[in-house]
Amino acid sequence: MVHFITKSKNILSVLFLVGIFTTEAQDLESLLEEAIPDKPQPVFATFKSSRVINLQSPERVAAGNLEFRISHRFGPLNGGAYQLWGLDQSSIRMGLDYGISDRIMIGFGRSTYQKIYDGYVKYGILQQHTNGGMPVSVVGFSSIAVSTLHFADPTRVNYFSSRLTYVNQVVIARKFNEKLSLEIVPSWVHYNLVTTKNDQNDIAVIGFGGRYKLGKRVSINAEYNYRIQANPNATNLNQYHNSFSIGVDLETGGHVFQFQLTNSLAMVEKGFLTETTDSWSTMGVHLGFNITREFVLKK
Amino acid sequence: MLTGSCYWDNEETLYGSSTCNTTSVTYSLDVAPLFNSNCNSCHSTQSAASLGGNVVLDNYKSVLIYANNGHLMGSLNQKQGYFAMPLGGAKLTACQLQTIQTWIDNGALYN
Numbered sequence: 001m002v003h004f005i006t007k008s009k010n011i012l013s014v015l016f017l018v019g020i021f022t023t024e025a026q027d028l029e030s031l032l033e034e035a036i037p038d039k040p041q042p043v044f045a046t047f048k049s050s051r052v053i054n055l056q057s058p059e060r061v062a063a064g065n066l067e068f069r070i071s072h073r074f075g076p077l078n079g080g081a082y083q084l085w086g087l088d089q090s091s092i093r094m095g096l097d098y099g100i101s102d103r104i105m106i107g108f109g110r111s112t113y114q115k116i117y118d119g120y121v122k123y124g125i126l127q128q129h130t131n132g133g134m135p136v137s138v139v140g141f142s143s144i145a146v147s148t149l150h151f152a153d154p155t156r157v158n159y160f161s162s163r164l165t166y167v168n169q170v171v172i173a174r175k176f177n178e179k180l181s182l183e184i185v186p187s188w189v190h191y192n193l194v195t196t197k198n199d200q201n202d203i204a205v206i207g208f209g210g211r212y213k214l215g216k217r218v219s220i221n222a223e224y225n226y227r228i229q230a231n232p233n234a235t236n237l238n239q240y241h242n243s244f245s246i247g248v249d250l251e252t253g254g255h256v257f258q259f260q261l262t263n264s265l266a267m268v269e270k271g272f273l274t275e276t277t278d279s280w281s282t283m284g285v286h287l288g289f290n291i292t293r294e295f296v297l298k299k
Numbered sequence: 300m301l302t303g304s305c306y307w308d309n310e311e312t313l314y315g316s317s318t319c320n321t322t323s324v325t326y327s328l329d330v331a332p333l334f335n336s337n338c339n340s341c342h343s344t345q346s347a348a349s350l351g352g353n354v355v356l357d358n359y360k361s362v363l364i365y366a367n368n369g370h371l372m373g374s375l376n377q378k379q380g381y382f383a384m385p386l387g388g389a390k391l392t393a394c395q396l397q398t399i400q401t402w403i404d405n406g407a408l409y410n
Contacts, residue, residue, distance in 0.1 A: 075382075075386075076382070078380075079382070082352075083352065088352070089386065091386075091387050111387075112387050113387040114387060114388055114389055147389070149388055149389060150336060152389070152391070152392050152395065153314075153392075156314055161304055161306050162306075162308070164304065166305070190305060192304075192305065192306040192307075192308060193306065193308045193309065193310065193313070194308070194309045194310070195309065195310050195311075195392060195393060196309055196310070196311050196393070197309050197311050197312060199309060201306075201307045201308075201309070202307075239377065239390070265386075265387065266387075277377050277383040277390075278383065279379065282379045282380060284379075
């Protein structure tokens with residue numbers, strides 16, 4: 001009797017184990033089928049953050065999430081010891097970004113630079129896919145910036161429209177592999193009011209950005225924005241420089257820290273694309289950082 | 300998007316290019332008001348130490364120092380080697396710069 005019970009227990013144990021392994025084998029099989037598909041799969045995480053440094057990346061805040069972003073730039077390094085290499089000065093932009101859907105994100109911010117309020121929409125147009133699918137991600141970006149500085153000459157008739165600048169961009173990005181991602185960003189910047197007849201109301205800018213991952217949570221980033229000069233006498237191009245920035249992204253849970261060196265003081269699009277007053281050649285370089293914190297508002 | 304209220308204006312056409320009159324520039328009527336509206340939120344006697352690098356521009360005696368050593372126009376013209384001013388603000392207009400330059404060229408008088 002005892003022998004019969006022991007034998008039954010052994011048979012039950014074997015059947016139980018076989019059952020588990022069979023189930024596990026089926027699960028692994030289905031997982032492998034999902035992991036090695038024959039149809040194109042969307043590519044995610046081309047960059048760590050919605051900005052490469054200043055420039056927009058194809059990334060957007062997830063639907064229902066709210067991201068609080070603080071961007072900060074110190075003064076130029078060529079301020080020397082008296083200005084503690086720029087640390088005595090600061091310029092800041094505080095912003096909120098919200099994901100309306102997985103494709104559409106909106107944002108709002110306020111900069112100390114020209115006391116600008118800016119609002120924007122960023123919308124996914126195409127998504128990069130693997131296995132012969134779409135080779136790049138394409139994202140549209142449209143923003144409006146309102147300068148709230150006092151008018152230069154309050155005695156004349158001033159118009160609210162003179163405060164407005166528009167930026168439209170197309171971000172074309174490709175994640176080449178787990179480490180390397182590159183993007184090209186054609187931009188159009190429009191000023192409603194410029195100073196002289198020679199100045200350009202419309203400025204085309206071509207931006208280049210990239211990141212190279214050094215580890216799971218660390219990457220180095222760089223970007224360059226080249227302004228295309230249509231009129232060689234345009235003082236609103238001649239008096240400024242192209243923007244170049246290099247930085248490091250650190251990811252820690254819900255935060256992304258971005259540290260950078262840039263010759264642009266402004267963090268709003270129209271500022272760093274077309275109003276960069278400092279130059280790398282004279283060490284007019286600003287140390288800066290961006291910090292984000294994401295909050296889940298809707299699941 | 301957002302181009303419904305686009306204008307292609309320039310100040311020369313909108314306001315005329317002959318509005319910059321620098322024939323009788325004075326410190327009290329022309330130069331000091333420019334500093335008050337564009338510079339002295341940081342460069343007043345009260346705030347210069349904390350916000351303005353201890354550069355005071357709300358009295359003639361202090362302004363004269365920076366007018367004479369070239370730092371004033373270097374910064375306002377945003378020349379290389381100088382702090383571009385106004386910090387975080389739009390560069391002064393050509394007429395405003397011309398007004399200050401004319402005052403300096405005329406001897407930077409307390410008039």
